[in-house]
Amino acid sequence: MEPLTMFIVVRKDLAKKLQWPTGSVMTQACHAATAILHMTREEENTKEYLADLDNMHKVVLETKNEGSLEKLELVLQTHNVPFKKWVEQPENIPTAIATAPLRSRSPEVLEAFKKCCSLNKRTMSSVTPDIDITQYNTVTEGKATILFPKHNEVFYNPVQQFNRDMSIAAIRTWSEIFNQEKAERMEKKLARAKDEESKEAIQKALDKHNNSDNFTVLEALAASGLRSVRYAKEIPKLKQVTCNDIELDALESIRRNLKYNGLSEDLMKPNHGDAMRVMYDTVGTDNKFDVVDLDPYGSAAPFVDGAVQAVSEGGLLCVTCTDLAILAGSMHPETCFGKYGGMPLKGMFPHEMALRLVLQMLQTSAGRYKRHIVPLVSCSIDFYLRVFVRVYTSPQQVKKSASKMGVVYECSGCHAYSVQHLGKITIKESNGAERHTPGTGPNVNKLCDNCNNIHHIGGPAWVDKIHDDDFVAKMLQHVKDNESSYGTAQRMKGMLSVIKEEIHTPFYWTLARLCGTVHCNSIPVVDLFSAILNAGYKVSSSHCGKQSVKTDAPSQVMWDIMRAWVKKNPVVMNNIAENSPARAILAKEPTIEVDFTRHPNATAESKSEHLVRYQVNPTANWGPKARAGQKRKTDEQVF
Ligand SMILES: C[S@@+](CC[C@H](N)C(=O)[O-])C[C@H]1O[C@@H](n2cnc3c(N)ncnc32)[C@H](O)[C@@H]1O
Numbered sequence: 001m002e003p004l005t006m007f008i009v010v011r012k013d014l015a016k017k018l019q020w021p022t023g024s025v026m027t028q029a030c031h032a033a034t035a036i037l038h039m040t041r042e043e044e045n046t047k048e049y050l051a052d053l054d055n056m057h058k059v060v061l062e063t064k065n066e067g068s069l070e071k072l073e074l075v076l077q078t079h080n081v082p083f084k085k086w087v088e089q090p091e092n093i094p095t096a097i098a099t100a101p102l103r104s105r106s107p108e109v110l111e112a113f114k115k116c117c118s119l120n121k122r123t124m125s126s127v128t129p130d131i132d133i134t135q136y137n138t139v140t141e142g143k144a145t146i147l148f149p150k151h152n153e154v155f156y157n158p159v160q161q162f163n164r165d166m167s168i169a170a171i172r173t174w175s176e177i178f179n180q181e182k183a184e185r186m187e188k189k190l191a192r193a194k195d196e197e198s199k200e201a202i203q204k205a206l207d208k209h210n211n212s213d214n215f216t217v218l219e220a221l222a223a224s225g226l227r228s229v230r231y232a233k234e235i236p237k238l239k240q241v242t243c244n245d246i247e248l249d250a251l252e253s254i255r256r257n258l259k260y261n262g263l264s265e266d267l268m269k270p271n272h273g274d275a276m277r278v279m280y281d282t283v284g285t286d287n288k289f290d291v292v293d294l295d296p297y298g299s300a301a302p303f304v305d306g307a308v309q310a311v312s313e314g315g316l317l318c319v320t321c322t323d324l325a326i327l328a329g330s331m332h333p334e335t336c337f338g339k340y341g342g343m344p345l346k347g348m349f350p351h352e353m354a355l356r357l358v359l360q361m362l363q364t365s366a367g368r369y370k371r372h373i374v375p376l377v378s379c380s381i382d383f384y385l386r387v388f389v390r391v392y393t394s395p396q397q398v399k400k401s402a403s404k405m406g407v408v409y410e411c412s413g414c415h416a417y418s419v420q421h422l423g424k425i426t427i428k429e430s431n432g433a434e435r436h437t438p439g440t441g442p443n444v445n446k447l448c449d450n451c452n453n454i455h456h457i458g459g460p461a462w463v464d465k466i467h468d469d470d471f472v473a474k475m476l477q478h479v480k481d482n483e484s485s486y487g488t489a490q491r492m493k494g495m496l497s498v499i500k501e502e503i504h505t506p507f508y509w510t511l512a513r514l515c516g517t518v519h520c521n522s523i524p525v526v527d528l529f530s531a532i533l534n535a536g537y538k539v540s541s542s543h544c545g546k547q548s549v550k551t552d553a554p555s556q557v558m559w560d561i562m563r564a565w566v567k568k569n570p571v572v573m574n575n576i577a578e579n580s581p582a583r584a585i586l587a588k589e590p591t592i593e594v595d596f597t598r599h600p601n602a603t604a605e606s607k608s609e610h611l612v613r614y615q616v617n618p619t620a621n622w623g624p625k626a627r628a629g630q631k632r633k634t635d636e637q638v639f
């Protein structure tokens with residue numbers, strides 16, 4: 001056969017990340033074949049890449065009369081790719097992209113590969129070194145394709161794709177801010193520099209910062225490596241992700257998957273170790289991680305002390321907790337206190353309370369090292385929660401943390417709630433300095449003013465903002481601009497839109513509790529929201545619960561609104577117990593004029609946009625996976 005030239009065109013950044021295979025021509029041909037197969041299947045991706053032609057460079061491979069292309073033809077024919085056309089006119093091939101070697105795993109293709117190999121006197125391992133792919137199932141999520149041992153089904157949890165998608169969007173959004181801040185600091189330094197020599201040095205550092213990959217991630221608890229592979233492939237400007245796990249099995253999987261995805265160990269560094277040791281090793285060094293990701297089975301609490309010290313200045317800490325039954329107080333509140341240092345409240349707002357307990361724990365741990373947290377976005381998702389916070393060093397800011405913490409009183413009868421801040425900040429008139437004093441209270445009477453019942457006490461919990469408005473807006477915009485990058489984009493947009501509209505007042509009522517307490521017909525959300533707005537207060541939903549009502553209206557106003565609602569929609573009192581909260585509440589007359597006139601802001605924008613604001617569980621047995629080889633633990637059960 002005549003020597004033929006095959007053009008393979010790869011985007012520069014991909015070529016670098018992939019470390020384009022340097023094996024035999026046959027190996028390269030097989031890689032190219034799979035890439036093309038992949039391309040024909042993912043038309044949308046192809047379009048995106050084609051649009052990016054300018055940013056591509058050509059790799060020209062010469063096949064040296066090995067008959068390779070014949071075999072390649074065999075492979076391609078199996079998949080009906082119009083191979084002949086482009087072999088006859090190679091100059092007309094626009095692009096061939098390898099997003100990962102050997103993507104296609106159908107039995108025919110494997111057979112074809114095997115034939116290719118034997119005809120070329122090569123073994124299968126020369127196509128995919130060291131990996132006997134027949135032992136694995138593949139799963140593709142985002143830009144990663146992961147090999148999962150056929151015998152170990154707990155390794156992949158599809159439910160967590162949303163967690164991984166959200167994490168990529170959060171890290172990408174944070175990294176743009178982080179990099180811009182760094183560049184601005186350097187530019188200021190440059191403007192201040194006096195002599196030419198230091199100017200030149202700063203300019204050089206600035207150029208390097210702007211033009212190279214410049215931040216690091218630690219995935220401390222990595223399992224298969226799927227998350228790290230996705231980070232490596234999907235997050236621009238990422239210099240290195242350290243992919244750590246304590247289990248040797250996991251390490252094997254991490255190495256296999258990084259190789260399978262064509263990543264270099266420079267970009268995705270496998271590490272076998274105890275997460276705490278890895279994080280403590282950074283203490284007192286300049287080798288902190290810009291992002292630390294904790295995604296454990298169950299609680300992240302055991303890892304937090306190391307994590308708050310291992311994050312660089314202004315870096316990002318991402319934390320998952322899946323022990324929601326504990327955190328949300330549906331069982332063993334004392335266990336929650338032991339793990340998180342705060343009491344949960346299961347009554348009306350368990351999920352937001354859970355988020356606030358975790359944030360409290362993060363701040364308390366960070367405070368020991370003169371560090372403080374700034375929550376960027378805090379999400380309650382299905383059976384787990386995920387928070388993203390920045391970490392800074394500042395003794396001044398740590399002082400403020402007492403006033404960001406509080407205990408919460410929740411009435412055991414009508415669920416009215418009240419936040420008692422632990423610290424108070426006043427400004428000295430003489431010099432404008434901040435003065436920190438203990439909070440004053442209690443801010444509730446011994447018995448509830450509305451229904452005469454006692455209160456439960458929850459916390460201490462974080463009672464400051466749990467989201468950063470600017471960050472949420474940027475992250476939402478990022479998702480809208482990159483919808484095709486995220487398999488769960490619809491849900492991401494929905495949740496972020498609801499979060500964006502959330503007011504910052506802690507906790508929420510629920511329609512079920514409001515109406516259930518006074519045994520009335522359900523009040524339409526729009527009527528309730530209108531009445532609150534017409535009374536001069538703020539209101540929004542919470543992403544934590546479908547029928548949640550977040551408001552700064554005091555509980556007396558909320559019950560006045562419900563009294564007025566009951567006047568319009570009378571309740572049959574005969575079956576209501578003598579000592580029930582309903583009787584105490586309904587015995588009183590409203591003290592405000594309640595106005596149910598439709599308020600223009602009573603319907604959330606996200607509702608009008610028809611987004612997936614709240615997800616219903618898509619499958620049976622939706623929930624966390626157990627640790628490999630273990631039965632599911634009670635504290636990880638579906639909540
Ligand atoms: C839920 S899995 C991680 C899933 C992964 N982050 C993802 O998105 O695919 C938790 C992992 O933590 C590992 N692990 C548990 N304790 C650890 C420790 N002390 N140090 C390092 N890894 C640990 C387990 O072996 C397990 O693989």
Ligand SMILES: [Zn+2]
Nearest residue numbers: 411414448451
């Ligand atoms: Zn009450």
